[in-house]
Amino acid sequence: MMNLLSTRHAARQRSYAWMVLVAYIVFLMLPLYWLLMMSFKTNQEILSTFSLWPQEFTLQNYVTILSDSSWYSGYINSMMYVVMNTLISLAVALPAAYAFSRYRFLGDKHLFFWLLTNRMAPPAVFVLPFFQLYSAFGLIDTHIAVALAHCLFNVPLAVWILEGFMSSVPREIDETAYIDGYSFPRFFTKIFTPLIAPGIGVAAFFCFMFSWVELLIARTLTVTDAKPISAIMTRTVSASGLDWGVLAAAGMLTVIPGALVIYFVRNHIAKGFALGRV
Amino acid sequence: MKSWNNKAWFLVLPVLLLVAFSAIIPLMTVVNYSVQDSFGNNEFYWVGLEWFKEVLESERFHNALMRNLLFSAIILLIEIPLGIAIALAMPRRGWGVSVCLVLMALPLLIPWNVVGTIWQVFARVDIGLLGYTLTQLGFDYNYTQDVVDAWITLIVMDVWHWTSLVVLLCYSGLVSIPQAYYQAARIDGASRWAVFRYIQLPKMRRVLVIAVLLRFMDSFMIYTEPFVVTGGGPGNATTFLSIDLVQMAIGQFDLGPAAAMSLIYFLIILLVSWVFYTVMTQQDADSAPGRGQP
Numbered sequence: 001m002m003n004l005l006s007t008r009h010a011a012r013q014r015s016y017a018w019m020v021l022v023a024y025i026v027f028l029m030l031p032l033y034w035l036l037m038m039s040f041k042t043n044q045e046i047l048s049t050f051s052l053w054p055q056e057f058t059l060q061n062y063v064t065i066l067s068d069s070s071w072y073s074g075y076i077n078s079m080m081y082v083v084m085n086t087l088i089s090l091a092v093a094l095p096a097a098y099a100f101s102r103y104r105f106l107g108d109k110h111l112f113f114w115l116l117t118n119r120m121a122p123p124a125v126f127v128l129p130f131f132q133l134y135s136a137f138g139l140i141d142t143h144i145a146v147a148l149a150h151c152l153f154n155v156p157l158a159v160w161i162l163e164g165f166m167s168s169v170p171r172e173i174d175e176t177a178y179i180d181g182y183s184f185p186r187f188f189t190k191i192f193t194p195l196i197a198p199g200i201g202v203a204a205f206f207c208f209m210f211s212w213v214e215l216l217i218a219r220t221l222t223v224t225d226a227k228p229i230s231a232i233m234t235r236t237v238s239a240s241g242l243d244w245g246v247l248a249a250a251g252m253l254t255v256i257p258g259a260l261v262i263y264f265v266r267n268h269i270a271k272g273f274a275l276g277r278v
Numbered sequence: 279m280k281s282w283n284n285k286a287w288f289l290v291l292p293v294l295l296l297v298a299f300s301a302i303i304p305l306m307t308v309v310n311y312s313v314q315d316s317f318g319n320n321e322f323y324w325v326g327l328e329w330f331k332e333v334l335e336s337e338r339f340h341n342a343l344m345r346n347l348l349f350s351a352i353i354l355l356i357e358i359p360l361g362i363a364i365a366l367a368m369p370r371r372g373w374g375v376s377v378c379l380v381l382m383a384l385p386l387l388i389p390w391n392v393v394g395t396i397w398q399v400f401a402r403v404d405i406g407l408l409g410y411t412l413t414q415l416g417f418d419y420n421y422t423q424d425v426v427d428a429w430i431t432l433i434v435m436d437v438w439h440w441t442s443l444v445v446l447l448c449y450s451g452l453v454s455i456p457q458a459y460y461q462a463a464r465i466d467g468a469s470r471w472a473v474f475r476y477i478q479l480p481k482m483r484r485v486l487v488i489a490v491l492l493r494f495m496d497s498f499m500i501y502t503e504p505f506v507v508t509g510g511g512p513g514n515a516t517t518f519l520s521i522d523l524v525q526m527a528i529g530q531f532d533l534g535p536a537a538a539m540s541l542i543y544f545l546i547i548l549l550v551s552w553v554f555y556t557v558m559t560q561q562d563a564d565s566a567p568g569r570g571q572p
Contacts, residue, residue: 252425
């Protein structure tokens with residue numbers, strides 16, 4: 001009797017859980033669904049009739065974007081600085097995270113906290129000084145400028161995540177390797193890096209994510225040659241008298257890289273989050 | 279124990295140089311502006327703490343600050359409990375996990391101004407699904423005219439955008455709980471609430487600290503989404519600190535006040551984050567179970 005009651009109870013709980021989940025996911029998907037449908041409509045249809053799906057299905061909006069280099073170069077620009085930023089962030093964060101996880105040194109705690117405070121700096125604060133600094137170095141409108149500027153918030157985050165992963169690797173492994181005659185660089189690349197591969201994946205995911213979604217700094221530091229897609233969107237919209245269809249298609253295309261990245265790391269997200277403290 | 283080794287500084291050096299370039303130098307520039315005034319022509323003279331006084335006393339700053347604090351408070355009150363609830367509802371294994379994770383993480387990887395555009399379109403009364411439906415149902419909804427509607431739109435948008443981050447963090451805390459804990463709880467006849475209160479919540483504490491900090495910082499720094507959706511309006515109803523700041527620095531080119539405001543803004547975030555962090559980790563130390571385990 002007790003058993004029956006509790007299973008019935010559990011079954012009811014599970015159906016509640018499903019209802020919550022489905023409701024939440026529907027809520028997440030509705031605005032995206034609307035954007036997707038708009039991208040398949042003509043501008044005229046969007047403005048004149050209200051319908052849940054396109055009456056005259058068209059791919060013209062996507063053709064407009066993919067055949068015009070002033071549109072699609074934005075994607076290439078975005079991709080370039082995002083990848084650069086991810087590589088730079090990981091390259092400098094890996095040794096630093098190792099130092100924080102393995103050694104005590106003068107001022108280590110202060111340094112770690114100070115690094116994190118950079119994550120707390122509002123990008124709006126840095127817009128003006130960044131512009132002047134990068135102008136002085138002649139870096140305005142280059143991909144590397146945006147990549148370096150995004151290090152402001154990505155490097156601290158990468159150090160934080162990687163430090164968590166590295167701390168979960170037992171110190172004995174390092175010591176054994178040194179006794180076996182490994183030098184530090186060889187140990188680091190051959191033994192240690194494979195051990196924390198999921199952590200590197202998670203850190204890369206976060207760097208990609210925060211660099212890909214940031215607009216304020218990226219827009220400030222670029223003029224034409226390195227302009228990110230999200231900035232091109234805003235400009236074209238104001239100039240061409242609001243072509244909603246093209247706008248929706250451009251928006252849809254910025255969703256795709258993110259969706260792909262998530263799909264590739266989906267098995268590591270949950271595991272990665274837990275292992276690496278974040 | 280970690281060994282004491284000052285040579286570790288060499289490993290930290292690249293980070294230090296990079297962050298010096300991307301944070302310290304710009305910050306020094308800001309400090310520099312905040313204590314000087316200019317007549318143009320690059321002639322500057324010392325004004326001391328004049329700008330700080332002016333900003334701290336100005337009505338405009340107070341209002342923007344209150345809006346920011348209210349916004350962050352509402353966001354935290356909604357997103358944290360909702361995130362925990364959804365993380366608890368998620369399946370632990372099977373194909374459902376991947377589907378949930380991929381769909382939920384999707385809003386996190388959309389550029390912020392596209393998020394703004396999506397909601398701007400979605401909430402429009404003439405061509406947007408949400409706005410049109412609400413109007414058809416007889417609600418007097420218009421986020422470009424009405425202050426309350428504008429706020430609700432921004433809050434719902436932020437919930438849409440960021441709750442998944444809380445969910446993912448909490449979920450990772452939940453899956454790290456060994457099955458043995460639940461078995462022990464079942465043998466003791468613990469209620470669902472007791473399992474949550476004494477097993478799941480303490481195990482999630484660490485990730486929750488991160489979730490609260492990240493959500494506070496990011497909601498307090500919010501710029502792009504409200505800028506795209508409402509542009510700070512109607513009136514000044516959604517002009518948050520960063521919108522005000524960018525307008526002041528780049529729109530009006532009032533460098534001195536803008537720089538002083540930047541520093542005050544930064545210090546507020548630092549202070550509040552530090553308080554959150556200390557309080558939440560303090561609790562961690564008080565209720566011992568979660569302590570000492572990764």
